[in-house]
Every structure is written in structure tokens, then in C-alpha cells.
Amino acid sequence: MCRDKEWVQKSLVTGRVAGQERLTGDVYRIRIQGDFLEDFSREVKPGQFVNVYMKDRSTLLPRPVSICRIQSGQLELVYRVVGKGTREMAGYHRGDAIRLSSPLGNGFDLSCCQSGSALLVGGGVGIPPLLQLAGELNNRGIRSMAVLGFQREPFLIQEMEKICDKVLVATEDGSFGFAGNVVQLIEKEGQEKGLAADQVFSCGPKPMLKALADLCRERELPLQVSLEERMGCGYGACVGCAVDIKQDGKIQRKAVCKDGPVFLAEEVFWHAE
Amino acid sequence: MQNKRKEPDLTVDLAGIWLKNPITTASGTFSPRDSGQFYDLNQLGAMITKGIAPEPWEGNPSPRIAETYGGMLNAVGLQNPGVEAYIREELPYLEQFSPPVIANVVGRTVEDYCRVAEALSDTSVAMLEVNISCPNVKAGGIGFGTDPAMAALVTREVKRISKKPVLIKLSPNVTDITEIARAVESEGADGISLINTLLGMSIDARRAKILLANGTGGLSGPAIKPVALRMVYQVCRAVQIPVLGLGGIRTGEDAAEFLMAGASAVSVGTAALFNPLAPIEILQELKEFMMEMGYRTIAEMRQAFQEGQGK
Numbered sequence: 001m002c003r004d005k006e007w008v009q010k011s012l013v014t015g016r017v018a019g020q021e022r023l024t025g026d027v028y029r030i031r032i033q034g035d036f037l038e039d040f041s042r043e044v045k046p047g048q049f050v051n052v053y054m055k056d057r058s059t060l061l062p063r064p065v066s067i068c069r070i071q072s073g074q075l076e077l078v079y080r081v082v083g084k085g086t087r088e089m090a091g092y093h094r095g096d097a098i099r100l101s102s103p104l105g106n107g108f109d110l111s112c113c114q115s116g117s118a119l120l121v122g123g124g125v126g127i128p129p130l131l132q133l134a135g136e137l138n139n140r141g142i143r144s145m146a147v148l149g150f151q152r153e154p155f156l157i158q159e160m161e162k163i164c165d166k167v168l169v170a171t172e173d174g175s176f177g178f179a180g181n182v183v184q185l186i187e188k189e190g191q192e193k194g195l196a197a198d199q200v201f202s203c204g205p206k207p208m209l210k211a212l213a214d215l216c217r218e219r220e221l222p223l224q225v226s227l228e229e230r231m232g233c234g235y236g237a238c239v240g241c242a243v244d245i246k247q248d249g250k251i252q253r254k255a256v257c258k259d260g261p262v263f264l265a266e267e268v269f270w271h272a273e
Numbered sequence: 274m275q276n277k278r279k280e281p282d283l284t285v286d287l288a289g290i291w292l293k294n295p296i297t298t299a300s301g302t303f304s305p306r307d308s309g310q311f312y313d314l315n316q317l318g319a320m321i322t323k324g325i326a327p328e329p330w331e332g333n334p335s336p337r338i339a340e341t342y343g344g345m346l347n348a349v350g351l352q353n354p355g356v357e358a359y360i361r362e363e364l365p366y367l368e369q370f371s372p373p374v375i376a377n378v379v380g381r382t383v384e385d386y387c388r389v390a391e392a393l394s395d396t397s398v399a400m401l402e403v404n405i406s407c408p409n410v411k412a413g414g415i416g417f418g419t420d421p422a423m424a425a426l427v428t429r430e431v432k433r434i435s436k437k438p439v440l441i442k443l444s445p446n447v448t449d450i451t452e453i454a455r456a457v458e459s460e461g462a463d464g465i466s467l468i469n470t471l472l473g474m475s476i477d478a479r480r481a482k483i484l485l486a487n488g489t490g491g492l493s494g495p496a497i498k499p500v501a502l503r504m505v506y507q508v509c510r511a512v513q514i515p516v517l518g519l520g521g522i523r524t525g526e527d528a529a530e531f532l533m534a535g536a537s538a539v540s541v542g543t544a545a546l547f548n549p550l551a552p553i554e555i556l557q558e559l560k561e562f563m564m565e566m567g568y569r570t571i572a573e574m575r576q577a578f579q580e581g582q583g584k
């Protein structure tokens with residue numbers, strides 16, 4: 001029979017809001033403090049997420065939010081207000097309690113990146129986990145270029161510029177940077193300057209990921225994508241967040257929360273939307 | 274009372290198996306390896322696994338989950354690796370822990386249920402919980418659990434083949450739950466568990482689309498507790514066999530209500546999805562509730578309720 005501690009390794013924690021700011025439009029950055037961050041920062045991998053548990057008991061299910069970074073003893077999450085849960089979060093003030101899980105899921109696989117350069121492609125609120133990833137790549141001496149897409153006003157650009165060799169920005173309406181989407185921008189950049197990257201990492205809306213997957217397949221660039229799906233538990237108990245993954249010649253339903261959220265793009269079965 | 278602060282005796286008997294406490298994990302909301310990252314599984318009364326079919330089932334496409342007010346809809350579609358993989362990969366892991374394993378069994382035909390029951394007969398599984406909410410593909414997809422004759426048939430055939438005690442898990446999507454309960458009792462079920470999820474649906478008004486890929490889904494969570502409690506109460510009075518009660522249990526007092534209504538034990542389902550620690554927190558709260566109220570045993574608590582009702 002087994003003893004408790006060998007197995008039990010995840011927990012729920014209560015943090016304190018250290019501050020919150022609006023980055024643009026309906027996108028916010030919340031900074032969270034707590035003793036648990038020591039453990040978090042030791043274990044966390046870029047691309048992991050936390051479950052945020054709401055106070056309003058009518059919103060029962062946890063909200064998964066990517067870890068943007070852990071810096072100066074604070075956990076930062078960047079999120080867009082899209083519904084009840086994120087609206088509640090946007091109402092938190094300094095000193096308020098916030099209930100979270102330990103970091104969940106598997107992050108980006110960096111074992112393939114011992115040297116060379118990486119291309120980071122982000123769309124909207126898919127950009128936050130790329131900030132932590134860029135930091136980690138930097139620590140490992142890997143050079144990175146980021147291509148970031150927004151509907152209109154950009155955010156997290158300066159933070160990315162501090163770490164990455166180069167940051168390119170696209171907005172759908174052309175109000176900032178290149179007018180169009182990230183895939184068009186990458187194609188244009190590739191034609192002009194050539195595209196060289198040993199590994200591509202991406203997080204963003206599914207149509208963007210799918211278009212990027214097509215591009216990377218053509219160019220024979222290895223791509224890892226972070227996927228989103230509606231979740232029940234967020235920790236592997238309910239298999240609510242299924243995604244179709246091609247492995248060993250067949251399609252298998254994997255859980256985004258536990259088997260992902262990061263998958264190899266070539267293994268994802270992209271359904272027509 | 275002098276021993277008011279003494280720890281209560283939480284042990285219960287569920288259809289012949291002894292549980293150190295009445296808290297079990299509801300099928301489909303518990304994954305030993307993942308739930309066990311949050312708490313020590315040895316604390317549970319029993320571990321009820323997800324539905325097991327004779328072959329692997331891939332389940333439904335996403336989205337499979339929709340949050341509702343105080344609850345959720347799921348259309349996971351009973352994704353599972355099949356009974357062989359279960360015996361090979363899951364059971365040896367579960368055997369490391371002390372609580373008995375109750376295997377939830379699903380099927381599309383009576384033969385499906387029997388194949389799983391037979392395969393599990395010579396394993397360490399302590400008991401079967403047969404989920405009869407599944408559609409019967411040989412009867413136009415009507416749920417086994419919505420027709421007394423079909424429910425009775427599954428019970429009879431599984432009982433014939435299984436060497437393990439058998440709980441039949443009822444669907445609440447029926448007009449008279451006691452009719453189904455009596456039908457499975459008369460065919461030799463060792464116990465009944467209820468309720469499974471209530472059929473529902475959700476529309477994403479902003480996209481003008483049905484939310485779940487499957488169309489409909491099963492409603493669970495705190496929102497269904499009053500319905501579940503009513504059905505457990507009715508069934509406990511309609512049959513002699515023991516009842517495992519569940520549906521929306523979120524706190525120790527919720528568990529106490531089901532035990533008072535007559536359940537021998539309870540399961541915690543959706544609560545464990547929105548709080549991974551729910552089963553053990555509920556166990557602790559139940560213990561504290563009983564201490565506060567001065568109940569020394571579960572039976573004594575149930576007795577107090579019966580006396581309170583004047584019978």
C-alpha cells in the first residue's frame with residue numbers, strides 16, 4: 001500500500017491580488033502573490049496553465065488561464081474578458097483573494113531546442129504563454145523571433161521585445177504594424193528575408209493555428225501548438241476537453257488539460273470549422 | 274451528551290461490502306492517477322471507476338462540456354479504453370490502494386454488459402455498478418434504464434454471469450423511478466445507485482448554435498440535488514435492497530441528507546470537477562457535522578431522521 005506524499009503533489013491555493021491593470025480594450029493583466037509561488041516557479045514549464053476558481057457559485061467550473069510569467073514573486077495572468085468568469089476576475093482589486101490550482105498540463109517541449117533559433121507565433125490572448133516561453137528559451141541561449149497578431153490594439157509587445165531578437169506585429173485592421181494576419185506576415189517576411197527556425201511554437205485561435213500548421217508542413221518546420229477546448233475539471237478526471245490526435249496510425253481522443261494543451265501540429269487532426 | 278466530541282463511526286455496509294466511510298467517487302468524474310495527485314485515495318470509502326465497455330469507445334466530439342447555472346452538461350459519450358485495457362492498465366494501479374473498487378459497466382446491448390461483467394468476474398474488483406442509462410442499439414436507441422422490462426433484462430443477465438455483487442445505476446429520465454427500482458430488485462440486483470444525469474441541452478445564443486457537439490447532454494452538479502434526493506428517498510421506501518445515493522452532493526451536510534433519506538453510501542461527482550479535493554473535504558465535513566449533532570454512527574443519524582418524520 002502506498003503512502004500519501006509520494007502521490008499527492010498538486011493542490012489548490014489561495015493567492016492575493018497584488019495588482020491589476022488593463023492592457024488594452026478588454027484585456028487585463030492580473031498579478032498574484034502567495035507563498036506557493038516558490039513551488040510554482042521551481043516546477044512550472046512554459047505553456048502550462050492554472051485553473052482559476054470563481055467566487056460566484058453559479059459559475060462552477062474552473063477557468064483555465066495560461067501562466068504568462070512568474071516574476072519578482074508574482075504570478076502574472078493576461079486574459080480577455082469574454083464572459084461571466086473573466087468579468088469577475090476583472091473586478092478583483094489589490095488584496096482580494098483568488099483561488100487557483102497548481103500549474104496544470106504539459107508545457108512546450110523544449111528538449112528539441114538545444115541550440116539554434118525559435119519562431120514564436122501568437123494570436124491575441126494566445127500570446128501570454130509565449131512570454132514565459134521566450135524567457136525560458138533566452139535562459140537556454142536560444143535566439144527567438146516572435147510574430148504576434150491582434151485584432152486591433154496590440155499588448156505585451158514591449159515585454160516580448162525585451163527578450164526576443166525581433167518582434168513583428170500584425171493587426172487585422174492595419175492600425176498597428178502589418179495589415180493582415182500572422183501567417184500572411186510570416187509568408188511575406190519569408191519571401192523577403194528567408195525563414196529560418198529550428199522550431200516553431202504557437203498559441204492562438206484555431207484558424208490561425210491551422211493555417212500556420214499548413215505553412216509549417218510546406219516548409220518542413222517542426223511546430224508545437226497550444227490548443228483550447230471547453231473543460232470540465234482541467235486536471236484529467238472527466239475527459240471533457242477532447243481533441244483528436246493522430247498517433248500510431250489512428251485518431252485518438254486526448255484531453256487538452258492533461259495530454260496537452262501543447263501538441264505536435266502534425267499530430268493534430270484539424271477539423272473543418 | 275458525554276462523548277459528543279468523540280470521532281463518529283463512519284463505517285457502512287454497501288450490499289455486503291464493508292466501507293470505512295460512506296464517501297465514494299462518482300463514475301466518470303474520478304481518475305485514480307489524476308485525482309490522486311490532489312489527495313490520498315486511501316481516505317475514500319470506495320473508488321468507482323469510469324464506465325467500462327467491452328471494446329474501446331471513442332466518445333463524442335468536442336465541445337463535450339457546457340456550464341449551466343449551478344451545474345454542467347456533459348456529453349463525454351462514455352469514452353473508455355475497453356475492459357481489457359482496464360484490467361491490464363487501470364486495475365493494477367488501483368490495487369495499490371486500500372478502498373474497494375467498484376467498476377462501472379456500460380454497454381450498447383445486453384451482451385455488451387455481460388461481456389464486461391464476465392471479464393471482471395475474476396479480478397480484484399469488489400462490485401459492479403451497471404450504468405443502464407445507455408441507449409439500447411437493438412431497441413431503437415431507447416435507454417435501457419427508461420423501460421422496466423429492459424432494465425429487468427439487463428439485471429437478470431448480468432446477475433446470471435457475474436461473480437461480483439451488482440448495483441444497478443438508474444436513469445432519472447423516467448416518469449416513475451420506483452417502477453424501475455422494483456423491476457431490477459425483482460431480478461436480483463444486490464443494490465441500486467441513483468441518480469445518473471438528467472437529459473438537457475444548451476444553446477449558445479451569440480452564435481445561434483447548439484453548444485454541445487452531441488446536441489444534448491447530461492445535467493449534473495448542485496442544481497440537480499433536490500431531484501436526486503427526492504428519487505433516493507422514494508426508492509429507499511420502494512425496495513429492500515441497499516441504495517447508493519448521488520446527484521449534486523457538494524458538502525458534508527448534502528451527504529448527510531442522502532444518508533438520512535436512506536442511502537447506505539453516497540458518491541461525489543461534479544463537485545470533484547470544480548474542486549478536486551471535494552471527496553475528502555465532504556468526508557471531513559460529514560464527520561464534523563455528525564460530531565456537532567452528536568451522532569455516533571450513520572445508522573443513528575438515519576434513525577434520528579426517521580424519528581423526526583414520526584415513523
Ligand SMILES: Cc1cc2nc3c(=O)[nH]c(=O)nc-3n(C[C@H](O)[C@H](O)[C@H](O)COP(=O)(O)OP(=O)(O)OC[C@H]3O[C@@H](n4cnc5c(N)ncnc54)[C@H](O)[C@@H]3O)c2cc1C
Nearest residue numbers: 063064065066078079080082083084085086125228229230
Ligand atoms: C489551456 C487554456 C489556456 C488559456 N489561457 C488563456 C489566457 O491566457 N488568457 C485568456 O484570456 N484566455 C485563456 N483561455 C481561455 C479562457 O479559459 C476562457 O476565455 C475563459 O474560460 C472564459 O470564461 P468566462 O466565464 O469569461 O466565459 P463564458 O463564456 O461565460 O464561460 C462559459 C464556460 O465556457 C468555458 N469557455 C469559454 N470560452 C472558452 C475558451 N476559449 N476556452 C476554454 N473554455 C472556454 C468557460 O471556462 C466556462 O466553463 C485559455 C483556455 C485554455 C483551455
Ligand SMILES: Cc1cc2nc3c(=O)[nH]c(=O)nc-3n(C[C@H](O)[C@H](O)[C@H](O)COP(=O)(O)O)c2cc1C
Nearest residue numbers: 238299300301324404468469493494520521542543
Ligand atoms: C463528465 C461526467 C462523466 C460521467 N460518466 C459516467 C459514467 O461513465 N458512468 C456512469 O454511470 N455515470 C457517469 N456520470 C454520471 C455521474 O456518475 C453521476 O451519476 C451524475 O453526474 C450525478 O452526480 P453529480 O451531480 O454528483 O455529478 C458522469 C458524469 C459526468 C459529469
